[in-house]
Amino acid sequence: MTPQHHLPADIERTSMGIITAELAARGLQIPEESAAVVKRVIHTTADFDYAENLHFTPGAVAAGMAAVRSGVTIITDTNMALAGITKPGLARLGGQALCFMADPAVAAAAKQAGTTRAVAAMHKAARDCPSAVLAVGNAPTALLTIVEEIENGMRPALVIGVPVGFVNVVESKERLFAVCTQYGVPAIVAMGRKGGSNVAAAICNALIYSAAEMLDPAARGWQ
Numbered sequence: 750m751t752p753q754h755h756l757p758a759d760i761e762r763t764s765m766g767i768i769t770a771e772l773a774a775r776g777l778q779i780p781e782e783s784a785a786v787v788k789r790v791i792h793t794t795a796d797f798d799y800a801e802n803l804h805f806t807p808g809a810v811a812a813g814m815a816a817v818r819s820g821v822t823i824i825t826d827t828n829m830a831l832a833g834i835t836k837p838g839l840a841r842l843g844g845q846a847l848c849f850m851a852d853p854a855v856a857a858a859a860k861q862a863g864t865t866r867a868v869a870a871m872h873k874a875a876r877d878c879p880s881a882v883l884a885v886g887n888a889p890t891a892l893l894t895i896v897e898e899i900e901n902g903m904r905p906a907l908v909i910g911v912p913v914g915f916v917n918v919v920e921s922k923e924r925l926f927a928v929c930t931q932y933g934v935p936a937i938v939a940m941g942r943k944g945g946s947n948v949a950a951a952i953c954n955a956l957i958y959s960a961a962e963m964l965d966p967a968a969r970g971w972q
Contacts, residue, residue, distance in 0.1 A: 756971070757966060757971045758965075758966035758967055758971040761792075761966045761971070762965070762966065764792055765788060765792065768788050768791050768792060769788070771797065772788075772791075772797070772800060775797065775800075777797070777800045777801070779800060782805075782810045782811065783803070783805050783809075783810050785810075785955045785958070785959050785964060786803065786805075786810060786937065786952055786955040786956070787799060787800055787803055788955075789951045789952070789954060789955035789958075790803065790939075790948055790951045790952060790955070792951070793947050793948065793950075793951040794947070794948065794951075796943065798941075798943060799939065799943070799948075802939050802940045802941050802943060803937065803938070803939055803940075804926060804937070804938050804939075804940050805936075805937055806926070806929055806930055806934070806935055806936045806937075808935060809907060809935040809936055809937050810937070810956070810959075812906065812907055812935035813882065813906070813907040813935060813937070813956040814956055814959055814960040815906075815960075816882055816906035816907055817839075817842050817844055817882070817956050817957050817960045817961075818842055818960045818961075820842055820843035820844045821844055821880070821881060821882050821906050822844065822845050822846070822847060822878045822881045822882070823839070823844065823845070823846040823847070823881065823882045823884055823953055824846075824847050824848065824849070824870075824874045824878060824881045824882070824883050824884065825846065825847070825848045825884045825885070825886070825946070825949060825950075826848070826850065826867050826870060826871070826884070826885045826886065826887050826888050826891045826949075827848065827850065827886060827887045827888075827946045827949075828848050828850060828851065829886075829887075829946035829947070829950075830848070830884055830886045830887075830946035830947075830949040830950045830953075831846055831847070831848040831950075832950075833946065833947060833949075833950025833951070833953075833954070834846045834884075834950050834953045834954060834957070835953075835954050835957055835958070835963075835969075837969065837970075838954070838957040838958060838961050838963055838969070839957060841961045841963075842957065842960060842961050844957075846953075847878075848870075849869075849870040849873050849874065850866050850867070850870055852870070852873070854873070855869045855870050855873055856869075858872070858873070864890070865888065865890045867885075867887070867888035867890045867891040867894070868890050868891065868893075868894045870891070871883070871891045871894040871895055871898065872894060872898070875895075875898040875903045879903045879904065879905070880904065880905065880906050881905055881906060882905065882906050882907045882908075882909070882953070882956075883895055883905050883907070883908045883909065884909040884949040884950070884952070884953055885908070885909065885910050885911065885912055885949060886909075886911050886912060886913070886944055886945050886946035886947070886948055886949030886950070887912055887913070887945070887946055888912060889912050889914070889916070889917040889918050889920075889921035889922075890917070890921075891912075892908075892910050892912065892921040892922065892924070892925045893917075893921050893924065893925075895908055895910075895925065896921075896924055896925055896928045899928055899929065899932050899934055900928065900932075904932075904934060905934060905935075906935070907934075907935045907936065907937070907956075908925065908929055908934060908935070908936045908937075908938075909936075909937050909938075909949055909952050909953065910922050910925045910926070910936060910937070910938040910939070911937075911938065911939040911943075911944035911945065911948045911949050911952065912944050912945075913942065913943060913944040913945040913948075914942065915942060918942055918944075919940070919941060919942060922938050922939070922940055922941075923940070925938060926938045926940070937952055
């Protein structure tokens with residue numbers, strides 16, 4: 750086998766071209782506002798189901814882009830998602846990404862309350878960074894905690910709800926989307942069982958790349 754492409758930028762551009770063509774062949778029309786997010790997730794997963802199971806509250810992508818342009822803090826529920834978020838793009842926009850899961854105070858709070866670290870981490874996010882972008886790719890309990898905090902008055906800049914799995918995953922996503930819609934909180938949610946930390950990071954990166962005008966890999970210094 751002789752590879753068709755060798756350079757990272759060429760590989761990404763070709764991949765995005767294939768994704769665009771296959772979406773059209775499948776008769777899937779993605780709204781322009783959300784196209785960068787949907788295509789980035791498909792690029793990350795090679796799964797075209799995301800063209801239909803990613804749901805957006807009205808103006809969610811625009812709100813997310815405005816937030817990252819303003820230097821917002823992004824808080825993830827896993828260190829894997831944190832590792833996947835583009836640091837050069839964030840730095841260009843003056844933002845930062847954090848994960849509280851390894852914080853000793855979070856571990857202590859979870860133990861004392863008899864709950865998960867994901868719950869304690871989202872309570873800490875609500876206290877410390879109530880206007881952050883919250884990106885959840887693993888823990889349904891994190892989504893339910895965000896729901897609780899929104900009902901108590903927290904207003905995140907954006908909630909990305911894409912946990913993967915079988916227990917409480919579908920229900921927590923549906924609950925989050927309904928509550929975000931009710932309270933006017935921007936949200937991007939992968940309905941159903943699919944998702945993961947890589948999807949959470951991909952959505953963050955799509956927003957960052959769009960906001961920083963880095964969608965083309967050449968703008969990231971790639972060749």
